[in-house]
Amino acid sequence: LHKHRELEPRAAVESPNQRRTAERHALAPNTLSAPGVERGRERMSPPVAFLKTHRTGASTVQNILFRLGERENAAFAFPSHTLQFHYPERFRASFVDELPLGLSEFDLLCSHMRLDLQEVRKVMPQNTIFITLLRDPIKTFESVFRYHTSSVPAFLRAHRAASHTGRSALSIFVESPETFWHPNETRNGLAKNPLSFDMGLNHQKWNGSWPEDLARLEEAFHLVMIAEHFDESLVLLGALLGLDHEELAYVRLNARARNSITEMDEKTQAKIRSWNVLDTLLYDYFVQVFWEKAAQFGLERLKLETAGLRGSVEKVRQRCISRSEVAPGELEDLLRPWQTDTATIVGYEVRGNLSLQDQGFCVRMLLPELQYHSHLYFRQYARDMRAAPAD
């Protein structure tokens, strides 16, 4: 495997994201790879398009898919620039990088985008499995607000208005969101119904086509996972993709430190719900669809499999992690998640004295998105991921 390449993201101004050591890390071999997998393609699973929604637990699912793709030497449909498909623009097939030399189709797509189903279908093979992940809209919004405060104009205004008031920017925002939010302003997609926005729906207001749009999404997606039933969701994902418990085992990635979570009283929660009413509609709809799928799978079987998966998750934690919820400043570069100026994202310390094989397995399990993406991108194209084009 190539050496992990350091990246200089365009916006790397905050010290928590700066590479503080000159150390370069080689990723130890992927223990789950069959020998020689670097050369030949060893695809066993169907092609997958994973719509990576914001602040839902999607990096954790993406990590499972990254590991799957690396193991099987899959061709990733990566964005041509950065980690995201020109977000928050609506996805277009032209945002995808070229097919790797000698290949005729992509196998996996799992980077952030605003969905356009027809455009994704132009990129992915016909038998692609479509999956995504939704989270309780109140929790999602609180997380999105805190994490993306500086990059979403409406949030930034509320943040400024809150300074010196002793109140949270979130409570000030939801008290009168229209004061801070302008419908035509770009980069405000996440400021109202972020889940619906990512799903490509009209996220500003309900209209007559909503029921039809929801039904179309239901038809298109083989599985809409639910973060509140994360393990059950993974069991259903495993059944779709033919993955066993060890392949589905995960650690919770991209989580905020406790002091970066805004406490919400009931009034604030109710206001968040009403500002994001379309997300509630979307979420409730797919929770119901989820339990229909679970019933088809068999509820007793689901319970058993979930317990089995949890056992594997626990084993992986024991095997790989020496410390959890580690502050970014204490993490080595390779394992430090991307930070924003309004949220601290914690990570993990990998156990010392691991065999080379275990190191390869464990480091991949804990790799934050940027590091894993750039590793896979380099592996696929033998060049570094491109920075965002200049405006």
Ligand SMILES: Nc1ncnc2c1ncn2[C@@H]1O[C@H](COP(=O)(O)OS(=O)(=O)O)[C@@H](OP(=O)(O)O)[C@H]1O
């Ligand atoms: N397994 C599992 N179950 C439940 N919740 C989980 C899980 N994995 C990650 N998380 C929580 O998801 C939040 C991060 O989401 P994303 O990775 O989608 O964020 S991002 O959009 O890629 O930045 C982040 O939420 P907050 O900590 O509330 O911000 C994570 O804690």
